[in-house]
Amino acid sequence: MNMGTATEVKDIPFGIDMRRQCFCIDENLVHTNNGSYGATPRKVLQHMRRLQEDREMLQDVFMVKNQREYWDENLRAVCDFIGAKFENTVLIPNTTTGINAVFKSLPLQPGDKILITNQTYNATKNICLEASSKVEGSGVCHIDITFPIQSTEEVVSLYRDYLDQHNNVKVAVIDLISSASALRMPLNQLIQVCKERDVIVVVDAAHSVGQVPLNVEQLGELGADFFTASLHKWLYTPKGCGVLWIHPKHHGIVRPAIVSHGYKQGLHNNFFFQGTHECIPLFCIGKAIEFYKDIGGLSTIAKYNSALVAEGAAHLVKVWGTKHLEIPKEMEAPYMRLIKLPPLNNYPPSEILQLVADIYFKYNVIGCVVQPDNGDLWVRISGQIWNTMEDYKKLGEALLKLQAEEKQAGEPQ
Known part of the structure; x- marks a missing residue:
């Protein structure tokens, strides 16, 4: 795909257009975990x-x-x-x-x-x-x-x-x-x-x-x-x-x-x-x-990513009925948040990797599940220029479906 000039890159809207035109991420994948591995633009990969x-x-x-x-x-x-x-x-x-x-x-x-x-x-x-x-x-x-x-x-x-x-x-x-x-x-x-x-x-x-x-x-x-x-x-x-x-x-x-x-x-x-x-x-x-500078640099990227990840976190707290990690605002990473997972009896802390795998293989959602204090499980979400609110909504739905599957499996036949 032709990346065009720097001016054209700057004019590409953040979100789905940025994802489709500038990155190689599978369009069917819900990707909320930029923090682990990042994503490299096509322009940079072509140079490599x-x-x-x-x-x-x-x-x-x-x-x-x-x-x-x-x-x-x-x-x-x-x-x-x-x-x-x-x-x-x-x-x-x-x-x-x-x-x-x-x-x-x-x-x-x-x-x-x-x-x-x-x-x-x-x-x-x-x-x-x-x-x-x-x-x-x-x-x-x-x-x-x-x-x-x-x-x-x-x-x-x-x-x-x-x-x-x-x-x-x-x-x-x-x-x-x-x-x-x-x-x-x-x-x-x-x-x-x-x-x-x-x-x-x-x-x-x-x-x-x-x-x-x-x-x-x-x-x-x-x-x-x-x-x-x-x-x-x-x-x-x-x-x-x-x-x-x-x-x-x-x-x-x-x-x-x-x-x-x-x-x-x-x-x-x-x-x-x-x-x-x-x-x-x-x-x-x-x-x-x-590339980072062509799309607007820190101030432009931060304005989008910070607002998006905050909105995504608020949505997950609401639909899961859980909470944010309680820390002062100045101690929040600009583009990452932690939200407590809803109760999942089949996934104790020792089964973090299995939970991540099931979210992906069942619902095509990439999430990062963490355990920040040796207690409950949380999801760490990231906001990046190719994310949209739809990503966090689908992550929320995936966990609720897992929860519903557990409940259904536990009901007497």
């Missing part, structure tokens, strides 16, 4: 395929010369977008890769603790557990964030009180927006609390780029040591695109999880080449940013 063909035509030239030029060019583009300095930043496949690089590099000492929360992404938690297991007496400690939350100060106080009582915390991993609860953390305040106590701060910003305004260098001035994010979720890049920012004071110790030819040759050389692999998605970051 052209680069792949260019590489195959002149492999040696591409690998020896062009590849580094593309890497630098796209790194500069994302640095401009997130307010990071080129010399402090590297391209990586995803947030998990960034967290791995950080914790394989930090020199933990016996007794050092890594602080996470019960909202920390599972892969990140596992990386912390693996890192601490290699040092005698080290370990991972948790802050439990429970709901409802009345104010951001509640969360800040949790960190302040915990750190005041545990002076062996060496590193804290802080979500910018948590995955399981779509909770926007009071990041600036938490960074300051940690730095006042000489705690290294690792910002897990997987859901941030494209969803919230960023100035990473300012976070560094506040006291952040590392910032890592995925770009495929909200910036329209292909899968396999991420970024890692490293405070200059840590440049000398941080290395990628995979060491290759650039070992000890500076930050960029260290991360640029890690063996022959599919790196073309990284060279599409600039094209994705171009």
Whole structure:
């Protein structure tokens, strides 16, 4: 399908027209889970395929010369977008890769603790557990964030009180927006609390780029040591695109999880080449940013997505007779919401994956079911420029049909 010029892309209405003309999403699919994997516009996919063909035509030239030029060019583009300095930043496949690089590099000492929360992404938690297991007496400690939350100060106080009582915390991993609860953390305040106590701060910003305004260098001035994010979720890049920012004071110790030819040759050389692999998605970051800007940029996208996801959440609360996750408005992720599921006796928390599968295979609906506090099940919905209210209505109907099936199956014959 012809994408047309940038002006034509900007003129395509958000919703069903944007979905049909700019994305490859199956028209029969109800997709309310942009937050997990994002969606890449046709324009960006076409650019990726052209680069792949260019590489195959002149492999040696591409690998020896062009590849580094593309890497630098796209790194500069994302640095401009997130307010990071080129010399402090590297391209990586995803947030998990960034967290791995950080914790394989930090020199933990016996007794050092890594602080996470019960909202920390599972892969990140596992990386912390693996890192601490290699040092005698080290370990991972948790802050439990429970709901409802009345104010951001509640969360800040949790960190302040915990750190005041545990002076062996060496590193804290802080979500910018948590995955399981779509909770926007009071990041600036938490960074300051940690730095006042000489705690290294690792910002897990997987859901941030494209969803919230960023100035990473300012976070560094506040006291952040590392910032890592995925770009495929909200910036329209292909899968396999991420970024890692490293405070200059840590440049000398941080290395990628995979060491290759650039070992000890500076930050960029260290991360640029890690063996022959599919790196073309990284060279599409600039094209994705171009698309993001062509359709109106953050203010235009936010106006649509935020209003839509709020309306969708209100509808689900009404038809299911349940509730939103009770958090302050300033702690809501702009484009994601959590709504408690209606009672489903056949799907206890241990059957989350089966519930997701049944919603899809029975009703062609993609939903993200989460368990933010080890209790009831909730659905995390996302709002994106290709969604409409019809998507959330169909999600609501699908869960009510499952509930009705349970009731019918339980009635005596």
